[in-house]
Amino acid sequence: MDFLTGSTHLHVTTWVVAIILFLIAALASKSKGLHMVLRLFYILIIITGGALFIEAMDYGQGMNYGIKFLLGILVIGMMEMILVRKAKNKPTTVFWILFVIFLFAVLYYGFKLPMGQSFLA
Template structure:
Protein backbone atom coordinates (compact mmCIF):
# COMPACT_ATOMS: atom_id res chain seq x y z
CA UNK A 1 0.00 0.00 0.00
CA UNK A 2 2.78 2.47 0.80
CA UNK A 3 5.09 1.84 -2.11
CA UNK A 4 3.97 5.19 -3.50
CA UNK A 5 3.28 8.59 -2.01
CA UNK A 6 -0.26 9.13 -3.33
CA UNK A 7 -2.04 9.01 0.03
CA UNK A 8 0.57 11.22 1.69
CA UNK A 9 0.57 13.82 -1.08
CA UNK A 10 -3.23 13.87 -1.16
CA UNK A 11 -3.44 14.51 2.58
CA UNK A 12 -0.97 17.39 2.58
CA UNK A 13 -2.49 19.01 -0.51
CA UNK A 14 -5.94 18.88 1.11
CA UNK A 15 -4.41 20.23 4.34
CA UNK A 16 -2.85 23.19 2.53
CA UNK A 17 -6.19 23.95 0.88
CA UNK A 18 -8.00 23.72 4.22
CA UNK A 19 -5.34 25.97 5.78
CA UNK A 20 -6.05 28.61 3.12
CA UNK A 21 -9.81 28.19 3.61
CA UNK A 22 -9.49 28.75 7.37
CA UNK A 23 -7.50 31.93 6.74
CA UNK A 24 -10.06 33.18 4.19
CA UNK A 25 -13.04 32.37 6.42
CA UNK A 26 -11.43 34.06 9.40
CA UNK A 27 -10.57 37.15 7.35
CA UNK A 28 -14.15 37.25 6.07
CA UNK A 29 -15.49 37.21 9.61
CA UNK A 30 -17.02 33.74 9.51
CA UNK A 31 -15.61 32.52 12.83
CA UNK A 32 -17.93 29.50 13.12
CA UNK A 33 -17.01 28.23 9.65
CA UNK A 34 -13.34 28.87 10.34
CA UNK A 35 -13.54 26.89 13.58
CA UNK A 36 -15.22 23.91 11.92
CA UNK A 37 -12.74 23.93 9.03
CA UNK A 38 -9.87 24.23 11.49
CA UNK A 39 -11.08 21.10 13.30
CA UNK A 40 -11.23 19.22 9.98
CA UNK A 41 -7.71 20.47 9.23
CA UNK A 42 -6.52 18.97 12.52
CA UNK A 43 -7.80 15.57 11.40
CA UNK A 44 -5.75 16.00 8.23
CA UNK A 45 -2.68 16.82 10.36
CA UNK A 46 -3.11 13.39 11.94
CA UNK A 47 -3.53 11.74 8.53
CA UNK A 48 -0.39 13.48 7.24
CA UNK A 49 1.58 12.24 10.24
CA UNK A 50 0.16 8.71 9.91
CA UNK A 51 0.95 8.41 6.19
CA UNK A 52 4.35 10.05 6.76
CA UNK A 53 5.26 7.59 9.53
CA UNK A 54 4.20 4.66 7.34
CA UNK A 55 6.29 5.94 4.43
CA UNK A 56 9.22 6.73 6.73
CA UNK A 57 9.20 3.30 8.35
CA UNK A 58 8.96 1.56 5.00
CA UNK A 59 11.51 3.58 2.99
CA UNK A 60 13.93 5.31 5.36
CA UNK A 61 16.57 2.67 4.63
CA UNK A 62 17.33 4.33 1.27
CA UNK A 63 18.75 7.47 2.89
CA UNK A 64 18.04 7.62 6.63
CA UNK A 65 19.49 11.09 7.24
CA UNK A 66 17.51 12.86 4.52
CA UNK A 67 14.32 10.96 5.32
CA UNK A 68 14.79 11.91 8.96
CA UNK A 69 15.24 15.58 8.04
CA UNK A 70 12.18 15.47 5.83
CA UNK A 71 10.16 13.87 8.62
CA UNK A 72 11.32 16.54 11.07
CA UNK A 73 10.59 19.27 8.52
CA UNK A 74 7.09 17.91 7.99
CA UNK A 75 6.35 17.97 11.70
CA UNK A 76 7.67 21.54 11.94
CA UNK A 77 5.44 22.59 9.02
CA UNK A 78 2.38 21.17 10.78
CA UNK A 79 3.33 22.89 14.04
CA UNK A 80 3.87 26.22 12.26
CA UNK A 81 0.54 25.95 10.40
CA UNK A 82 -1.25 25.35 13.69
CA UNK A 83 0.60 28.16 15.45
CA UNK A 84 -0.18 30.63 12.65
CA UNK A 85 -3.88 29.79 12.88
CA UNK A 86 -4.11 29.83 16.68
CA UNK A 87 -2.04 32.99 17.19
CA UNK A 88 -3.85 34.68 14.30
CA UNK A 89 -7.21 33.89 15.90
CA UNK A 90 -6.00 35.52 19.11
CA UNK A 91 -4.90 38.63 17.20
CA UNK A 92 -1.20 38.15 17.91
CA UNK A 93 1.68 38.81 15.53
CA UNK A 94 2.39 35.89 13.17
CA UNK A 95 5.11 37.37 10.94
CA UNK A 96 7.97 35.23 12.24
CA UNK A 97 5.79 32.10 12.19
CA UNK A 98 4.89 32.73 8.55
CA UNK A 99 8.58 33.12 7.68
CA UNK A 100 9.52 29.86 9.40
CA UNK A 101 6.52 28.09 7.82
CA UNK A 102 7.42 29.16 4.28
CA UNK A 103 11.13 28.36 4.63
CA UNK A 104 10.60 24.92 6.24
CA UNK A 105 7.81 24.08 3.77
CA UNK A 106 10.13 24.87 0.85
CA UNK A 107 12.96 22.79 2.34
CA UNK A 108 10.63 19.87 3.09
CA UNK A 109 9.13 20.02 -0.41
CA UNK A 110 12.62 20.11 -1.95
CA UNK A 111 13.66 17.06 0.11
CA UNK A 112 10.49 15.28 -1.01
CA UNK A 113 11.45 15.85 -4.63
CA UNK A 114 15.07 14.87 -4.05
CA UNK A 115 14.48 11.58 -2.23
CA UNK A 116 13.96 8.29 -4.13
CA UNK A 117 10.14 8.31 -3.77
CA UNK A 118 9.99 11.87 -5.15
CA UNK A 119 9.36 12.92 -8.72
CA UNK A 120 13.08 12.81 -9.55
CA UNK A 121 12.84 16.21 -11.20
CA UNK A 122 15.99 17.36 -9.39
CA UNK A 123 18.22 14.34 -10.03
Protein backbone atom coordinates in the same frame (compact mmCIF):
# COMPACT_ATOMS: atom_id res chain seq x y z
CA MET B 1 -1.58 -2.18 -5.03
CA ASP B 2 0.76 -2.41 -2.07
CA PHE B 3 -0.13 -0.08 0.83
CA LEU B 4 3.33 1.41 1.14
CA THR B 5 3.60 2.12 -2.57
CA GLY B 6 0.13 3.64 -2.56
CA SER B 7 0.89 5.61 0.60
CA THR B 8 3.13 7.95 -1.41
CA HIS B 9 0.09 9.08 -3.38
CA LEU B 10 -2.03 9.12 -0.23
CA HIS B 11 0.60 11.21 1.55
CA VAL B 12 0.86 13.72 -1.29
CA THR B 13 -2.94 13.97 -1.48
CA THR B 14 -3.29 14.57 2.25
CA TRP B 15 -0.70 17.34 2.40
CA VAL B 16 -2.05 19.06 -0.72
CA VAL B 17 -5.57 19.05 0.75
CA ALA B 18 -4.19 20.19 4.12
CA ILE B 19 -2.33 23.14 2.58
CA ILE B 20 -5.46 24.20 0.67
CA LEU B 21 -7.58 23.90 3.83
CA PHE B 22 -4.94 25.82 5.78
CA LEU B 23 -4.92 28.70 3.31
CA ILE B 24 -8.72 28.85 3.34
CA ALA B 25 -8.77 28.76 7.16
CA ALA B 26 -6.04 31.41 7.40
CA LEU B 27 -7.95 33.76 5.09
CA ALA B 28 -11.42 33.11 6.56
CA SER B 29 -12.69 35.22 9.43
CA LYS B 30 -14.39 32.33 11.29
CA SER B 31 -12.82 28.93 10.73
CA LYS B 32 -13.29 26.86 13.91
CA GLY B 33 -14.89 23.87 12.14
CA LEU B 34 -12.40 24.04 9.31
CA HIS B 35 -9.58 24.15 11.85
CA MET B 36 -10.82 20.88 13.37
CA VAL B 37 -10.94 19.20 9.93
CA LEU B 38 -7.41 20.46 9.30
CA ARG B 39 -6.25 18.83 12.53
CA LEU B 40 -7.59 15.52 11.22
CA PHE B 41 -5.48 16.00 8.10
CA TYR B 42 -2.42 16.69 10.29
CA ILE B 43 -2.89 13.23 11.80
CA LEU B 44 -3.32 11.64 8.36
CA ILE B 45 -0.16 13.37 7.12
CA ILE B 46 1.83 12.09 10.09
CA ILE B 47 0.52 8.51 9.70
CA THR B 48 1.22 8.33 5.95
CA GLY B 49 4.57 10.07 6.42
CA GLY B 50 5.47 7.55 9.12
CA ALA B 51 4.62 4.70 6.75
CA LEU B 52 6.90 6.24 4.11
CA PHE B 53 9.63 6.75 6.71
CA ILE B 54 9.49 3.04 7.61
CA GLU B 55 9.67 2.12 3.92
CA ALA B 56 12.66 4.49 3.51
CA MET B 57 14.78 2.24 5.71
CA ASP B 58 15.05 -0.10 2.69
CA TYR B 59 16.76 2.67 0.72
CA GLY B 60 19.50 3.26 3.31
CA GLN B 61 18.47 6.91 3.54
CA GLY B 62 17.08 6.92 7.07
CA MET B 63 18.81 10.12 8.15
CA ASN B 64 17.61 12.09 5.12
CA TYR B 65 14.05 10.84 5.55
CA GLY B 66 14.31 11.60 9.27
CA ILE B 67 15.24 15.20 8.46
CA LYS B 68 12.30 15.38 6.06
CA PHE B 69 10.01 13.96 8.76
CA LEU B 70 11.15 16.61 11.24
CA LEU B 71 10.72 19.39 8.67
CA GLY B 72 7.21 18.11 7.99
CA ILE B 73 6.39 18.26 11.70
CA LEU B 74 7.71 21.84 11.76
CA VAL B 75 5.46 22.76 8.81
CA ILE B 76 2.45 21.35 10.65
CA GLY B 77 3.53 23.22 13.78
CA MET B 78 3.75 26.52 11.93
CA MET B 79 0.33 25.96 10.34
CA GLU B 80 -1.18 25.37 13.76
CA MET B 81 0.62 28.35 15.33
CA ILE B 82 -0.61 30.68 12.58
CA LEU B 83 -4.23 29.61 13.00
CA VAL B 84 -4.19 29.72 16.80
CA ARG B 85 -2.43 33.09 16.97
CA LYS B 86 -4.79 34.48 14.30
CA ALA B 87 -7.77 33.38 16.41
CA LYS B 88 -6.28 35.21 19.40
CA ASN B 89 -5.57 38.32 17.29
CA LYS B 90 -1.81 38.09 17.85
CA PRO B 91 0.84 38.82 15.18
CA THR B 92 1.68 35.93 12.86
CA THR B 93 4.32 37.41 10.53
CA VAL B 94 7.26 35.43 11.95
CA PHE B 95 5.28 32.20 11.75
CA TRP B 96 4.30 32.85 8.13
CA ILE B 97 7.97 33.35 7.24
CA LEU B 98 8.98 30.17 9.07
CA PHE B 99 6.08 28.29 7.43
CA VAL B 100 7.25 29.25 3.94
CA ILE B 101 10.89 28.38 4.72
CA PHE B 102 10.01 24.98 6.23
CA LEU B 103 7.51 24.22 3.45
CA PHE B 104 10.08 24.85 0.71
CA ALA B 105 12.69 22.83 2.63
CA VAL B 106 10.37 19.83 3.08
CA LEU B 107 9.23 19.97 -0.56
CA TYR B 108 12.85 20.12 -1.73
CA TYR B 109 13.78 17.15 0.42
CA GLY B 110 10.66 15.22 -0.55
CA PHE B 111 11.17 15.57 -4.28
CA LYS B 112 14.96 15.07 -4.10
CA LEU B 113 14.93 11.79 -2.17
CA PRO B 114 14.66 8.39 -3.96
CA MET B 115 10.92 7.88 -3.28
CA GLY B 116 10.13 11.41 -4.50
CA GLN B 117 8.88 12.39 -7.94
CA SER B 118 11.08 14.46 -10.22
CA PHE B 119 9.25 17.31 -11.93
CA LEU B 120 12.29 18.28 -13.99
CA ALA B 121 12.98 14.87 -15.51
